Amino acid sequence: MNDYNTLIKGKMVYGENKIIIKSPFNNIEIGSVPALTKKDIDSVYDYAKKAFYSWKELSPQERIEYINKFKKEFISNRDLIARIMALEIAKPIKACYSEFDRTIEYIDQTIECYKKEFINPDIVKENIHGIKGKEGYFFREPLGVVLAISPFNYPLNLSLAKIIPALLVGNTVVFKPATQGSIVGTLIGKCFFKTKLPHSVLNVVTGKGSEIGDYIIENNNVNMISFTGGVDVGKKIASKKSMIPLVLELGGKDAGIVLEDVDIKEVAKEILKGALDYSGQRCTAIKLVYVHEKIADKLINQLKELIKGLKIGSPFDDVDITPLISQSSLKWAKSLIDDAVKKGAKVVCGNISDENILFPTLIDKVKHSMLIFDEEQFAPIIPIVRYKEIDWVIKYFNNSKFGLQGSIFSNDEDKAWEIAKKLNSGTININKSSSRGPDIFPFSGIKDSGFGVQGIKWALESMTRIKGIVKNKI
Ligand code: NAP
Numbered sequence: 001m002n003d004y005n006t007l008i009k010g011k012m013v014y015g016e017n018k019i020i021i022k023s024p025f026n027n028i029e030i031g032s033v034p035a036l037t038k039k040d041i042d043s044v045y046d047y048a049k050k051a052f053y054s055w056k057e058l059s060p061q062e063r064i065e066y067i068n069k070f071k072k073e074f075i076s077n078r079d080l081i082a083r084i085m086a087l088e089i090a091k092p093i094k095a096c097y098s099e100f101d102r103t104i105e106y107i108d109q110t111i112e113c114y115k116k117e118f119i120n121p122d123i124v125k126e127n128i129h130g131i132k133g134k135e136g137y138f139f140r141e142p143l144g145v146v147l148a149i150s151p152f153n154y155p156l157n158l159s160l161a162k163i164i165p166a167l168l169v170g171n172t173v174v175f176k177p178a179t180q181g182s183i184v185g186t187l188i189g190k191c192f193f194k195t196k197l198p199h200s201v202l203n204v205v206t207g208k209g210s211e212i213g214d215y216i217i218e219n220n221n222v223n224m225i226s227f228t229g230g231v232d233v234g235k236k237i238a239s240k241k242s243m244i245p246l247v248l249e250l251g252g253k254d255a256g257i258v259l260e261d262v263d264i265k266e267v268a269k270e271i272l273k274g275a276l277d278y279s280g281q282r283c284t285a286i287k288l289v290y291v292h293e294k295i296a297d298k299l300i301n302q303l304k305e306l307i308k309g310l311k312i313g314s315p316f317d318d319v320d321i322t323p324l325i326s327q328s329s330l331k332w333a334k335s336l337i338d339d340a341v342k343k344g345a346k347v348v349c350g351n352i353s354d355e356n357i358l359f360p361t362l363i364d365k366v367k368h369s370m371l372i373f374d375e376e377q378f379a380p381i382i383p384i385v386r387y388k389e390i391d392w393v394i395k396y397f398n399n400s401k402f403g404l405q406g407s408i409f410s411n412d413e414d415k416a417w418e419i420a421k422k423l424n425s426g427t428i429n430i431n432k433s434s435s436r437g438p439d440i441f442p443f444s445g446i447k448d449s450g451f452g453v454q455g456i457k458w459a460l461e462s463m464t465r466i467k468g469i470v471k472n473k474i
Pocket of ligand 1: 149150153158176177178210217228229230236250282376445449
């Protein structure tokens with residue numbers, strides 16, 4: 001078992017106490033990370049604030065060079081990081097590599113966008129928009145110290161999608177990784193350390209959210225928070241912090257709506273992928289399926305057949321379903337199944353567990369009185385709701401407390417478009433399951449799914465403010 005150290009105040013430190021990280025796959029101890037104290041956190045913020053004044057004064061090119069040096073170091077650790085990720089969060093190894101590669105693309109695209117759209121000011125000249133005697137220069141300025149908090153399920157992508165834009169535009173960063181995912185967080189810090197990033201520009205604060213979370217949020221030196229995680233913590237952050245920009249990417253209950261005119265085989269494949277990738281532990285996983293009653297039996301049979309062919313087991317093998325992140329996640333998922341069954345739903349297959357694994361579970365006859373109709377399962381469960389009228393679906397879709405994404409499957413594109421316009425959510429996908437990417441698209445949720453916009457350009461925007469200088473003719 002390795003003790004991992006973390007980057008704070010320009011050094012890799014071990015700290016007085018440590019947190020043991022176990023793999024959700026076999027419960028074996030895989031390493032420890034420092035459990036930083038409130039005293040450590042106070043000084044991290046003091047240093048991050050001091051570092052801001054010099055980091056923001058570097059030229060954009062100098063900051064880009066640091067990011068590129070980091071990228072090189074990061075790539076040279078691709079195998080190590082992907083393997084640790086597979087162990088730490090039980091994500092299939094293939095998906096760990098894809099997340100790694102997508103993150104590299106994200107870094108490149110962010111640099112390109114920064115160069116093109118953020119370095120030069122927007123200029124509003126005389127004679128444009130009827131302005132007389134004035135010329136406005138509008139610059140993008142950094143905010144100060146950005147607090148970046150990431151969830152367990154995408155420890156690379158959702159961490160670096162905050163850290164990279166924040167640093168590029170000239171902010172310094174205090175980064176709190178999810179505890180299950182914090183070894184990966186310390187490795188990100190180590191790659192920055194090796195590139196000799198200036199003192200305190202990035203700090204990786206490891207520690208349990210339940211112990212230090214409130215303390216990190218409340219510090220007066222925080223100038224912006226970019227948080228991705230569950231609704232409860234998101235709401236806590238919103239209640240504790242005012243007068244600074246917040247971006248909250250929270251939970252989702254993305255529904256897939258299947259009209260009666262579809263190619264059932266193709267749609268079943270797409271729903272299976274959308275619902276079960278990474279065992280359903282994705283904010284944009286399909287978490288409810290509305291299917292027209294005329295084709296419901298056929299779709300359910302097709303899904304059942306596909307589920308039979310799924311491979312279940314170790315994240316290091318070529319499998320489809322791996323263990324859930326924790327026993328408490330498994331308990332939660334099972335409680336939703338039990339509630340549905342008690343209220344009349346029918347388990348078509350699955351509902352078997354083995355240690356942290358939940359076998360893919362298909363549930364038919366789900367009704368709106370059941371918890372699983374509106375709660376986020378974050379597990380490999382596909383709840384099926386049979387419908388007669390599309391207006392009924394639209395009403396219930398829009399009544400959901402979440403509003404991240406949704407999808408419509410139909411061979412009639414015009415009809416799908418009309419329905420999409422009536423659905424109240426961040427994004428609606430036609431004939432594809434919901435997903436966060438491609439990263440150049442804006443990504444946002446409404447209601448309990450959060451507020452603020454992510455995606456390359458919008459992440460950069462969210463971490464800057466506009467500063468104007470106006471020349472007046474005398
Ligand atoms: P979580 O339990 O809310 O944790 C998220 C992060 O918050 C972790 O780093 C956690 O640290 C930290 N935290 C916990 N308590 C805190 C507190 N009081 N103050 C400050 N930080 C605190 O979420 P999760 O289980 O990691 O992730 C799953 C959730 O994230 C799901 O609801 C999913 O839908 C959502 N998600 C949303 C998106 C999106 O883009 N909308 C993307 C991915 C995931 P510890 O790990 O130490 O507790």
